[in-house]
Amino acid sequence: MSYGKTVREELRKPSRELRQAIPSVYEGYRRLHEAALADGALDAKTKELIALAIAVSKECDGCIAAHAHGxxxxxxxxxxxxxxxxxxFLMNGGPATVxxxxxxxxxxxxxxGHGPASD
Structure with a gap:
């Protein structure tokens, strides 16, 4: 099973529909996302790895896919x-192993899949 591209594809249509229903909310979230993950005292790579770890702790497959890709x-x-x-694993125990x-x-x-011809 794919936990990356398949999850992102499954969420594409419902996410687009919700974004069309509440565009200003999504725009605010987009700006927050960009600001939170921008280089600063921590670089963007480290921030994406933190987000990936939090996605595991929150048991969110869509978040996992997004931040693994990021x-x-x-x-x-x-x-x-x-x-x-x-x-x-330390912070979340057994569910984190899944x-x-x-x-x-x-x-x-x-x-x-990430290479000169990918994405």
Whole structure:
């Protein structure tokens, strides 16, 4: 099963429909997203890895897919994703072992597809 591209594809239509129903809310969220993940004292890659770990803790497949992809786009390596996910085991216990595996699979899926001709 795909925990990356398939999840993103499944959410595409309902997300677009909701975005059309509440465009100003989505615009505000987009601005918050950009500001929160921008380079600052922490670089964007580190912030995406933090977001990926939080997505595991929140058990959110859509968030996992989005932040696994974001981490890959910002240059994260599999070992970095694995260690970030490993911290969720400490903080979240057993459920993190399930959603962590999903997150790592999503990361690997995007990582494998990320190259000069990808995305």
């Amino acid at each position: 981490a890959v786009l910002r240059g994260a390596q599999p070992a970095e994703a694995a260690e970030a996910i490993g911290v969720t 959603y962590g595996a999903r997150a790592y699979a999503a990361f690997e899926e995007f990582y494998a």
